[in-house]
Amino acid sequence: MTSAPDGVATSLDGRQFRFRTPVETPFVPGGFVTLRDGGAAGGAAEAREQLGQVDDLDFDGDDTLAGTGKLLGERRADGSLDTGATHPFAWAAVDAADDEAVELVFRAARATLDVGSLIGVDNVRARLLTHRFNRHTFWCGQSGSGKTYALGVLLEQLLVDTELPMVIFDPNGDFVRLRELRTVVDTEAERTLAGKDIRVLRPGDSENPLLARFIDFPMRSKAAVLRLDPIEDRAEYNALVHLDVREEARRPDGIVPALLASGDPAAEALARRIENLRLIDWEVWAEGREAVTDILDDRPDATVLDLGGFAYPDEHLVVALAVLDDLWAKRESRRPLLIVIDEAHNLCSPDDDRPLQRAVRERIIQIAAEGRKFGLWLLLSTQRPSKVHPNIVSQCDNLALMRMSSPLDLEELGTIFGFAPPSLLAHAPSFRQGEALLAGGFAPAPMLVKVRDRLTEEGGADVRVPLRNPAG
Structure with missing residues (x-):
């Protein structure tokens, strides 16, 4: 009965x-x-x-x-x-x-990517569809939601379950320990992860420096680095065009003397601009060393770019532009790559209109709109969805939402991601740390998830408040 x-x-x-x-x-x-x-x-x-x-x-x-x-x-x-x-x-x-x-x-x-447990369902693992990471993904949650930790879980599982290479723009050093397992290797997943080729590039690192090669930039990007407008600064821009074919342009320390010795007023003005911006002092320039684009050509399983250690504030933008320009220039090769941008509002802000920032943003917009058919797939992570350019967010087909209290941000997400039920979006303000709504093409159905433990060490864990010794 x-x-x-x-x-x-x-x-x-x-x-x-x-x-x-x-x-x-x-x-x-x-x-x-x-x-x-x-x-x-x-x-x-x-x-x-x-x-x-x-x-x-x-x-x-x-x-x-x-x-x-x-x-x-x-x-x-x-x-x-x-x-x-x-x-x-x-x-x-x-x-x-x-x-x-x-x-x-x-x-x-056929969902196999294990990211945690379903909230309210005791014995079923929450799993994502690996093949649907061939669409752009938006990952968001306010400070303290566990967003970065959860993103680390996802990246680990992608490394374990797929052969999809990834490049990670890491502004806070959160993923620099992605190759360091938390425990002794004793599971198949840990053994797989331990065998992956994971490169970590850092500013000033003697063995694995994070470098870019100015001579490889397209002219528009060189102009952005130098803050040159082809119309308003046409004389200096023209001097840059002609400098591009000269041998001295290949040596940073030779550019300014060559320009000053040319006798051309525009070239001399360009030299003063380079000196004023102190570009020659930037440690990002590769000179004769291996650039980040050379390393990415080898297709490691993961390449972590530690963007936070540069002395000058625009050097991380130079790295981002070098990588994105190079990937776009080689798009016809159709070699799949996951482009992970943590704290995406730093590179995708709709409000920052400085030349270098604008050049990076426009390239990301182009990849968001056209990159999927070439195997260039974005994974954007941020605390504030409204601080990421809407032309980028609107191209994302996968959503991961962690705790979010801002009614304005939630309303905007509900408008953009119509596949996420409003009743589930409404849970976001009450999520505990590590809880998330996963919806879109990579989820079999919209689901509320408690994220699993990480396999590797977290690089940028919060600094704890020092406590007074109770016995003291």
Whole structure:
């Protein structure tokens, strides 16, 4: 004898369903349910069991809840889930799905990237679709939400589960220990991670310096470094054009003397500009050494660019521009690469219009709009979505949202990411540290997740407040 169902539902189109249920039922927005109809709409006699997910839920009287949801697939006799087969029905019994049924959702989608546990489901791991990282991803959460730690979990699992190389723009040193395992290697995942080629490039590092080669920049980017406008600074710009073909341009310490000795007033003005900006003093220039673009050509499994250690404030932008320009110039090779930009508001701000900042932002906008077909895929992480250029955010098909209290930011995210149910977005202000909403192409269904532990050390963990010795 079967127990009474939790509620009743109807579906007119075989895609969405409406239901009513007693107030004490365990249904929650984002929860999974089974729907057993005694016959399809239109008179078909065969009973079916379908899986669905609750989108919205509200009170409908003193002792009744009413809600809506979407159908995910039909459960076959062999225990599989056919996500291509959903059907309308006039009436169906609705019950909370058990763990076995929820597991079918992930298995049917071939989701294998283990990022944690489903909130409210004890025995099902939250898994993402690795092949859907061929779309841009937006990762956001306010300070203290666990955003950077969770991003580290994701990057580790991508390294374990895929052969997708990545370059990580790391402004705070959060990922510089990505190759340092937290425990003795004793699991298959840890052994895989330990065997990966992970390079960490730092300013001033004698063995692995973070360098760029000025001579390799396209003319527009050289002008951005020098803060030159081709119209307003046309004489100096022209001097730069002609300097580009001279041998002395290959040696930073030879540029200014050559310009001053030329007898050309425009060239002399360009030399004074270089001196005033102190460009020759910047440690970012490769000269005869290996540049970051040379290393990326070798395609390590991960290349971490520690951007925070430069002495001059624009040197990190030079590195970003060098990498992005080079990747775009070589896009026709169609070599897949995940471009991870942590604290993306530093490189993608819609408000900062300095020439070098603008050049970096415009290149990222171009990659966001056109890079996917060439295998250039972005993963952007930030505390403030509104501080990232909207032309970049709007191109993202995957969303990871951690604790976010700003109503303005949440409203904007809801507008841009229409695939994220508003009822789940509404959970964001109350998320605990490490909890997240994952939605979009890389998720089998929108889901609330508690992020798993990291395998490697976190580079930029918070500094703790020193406590007074209680015994003192």
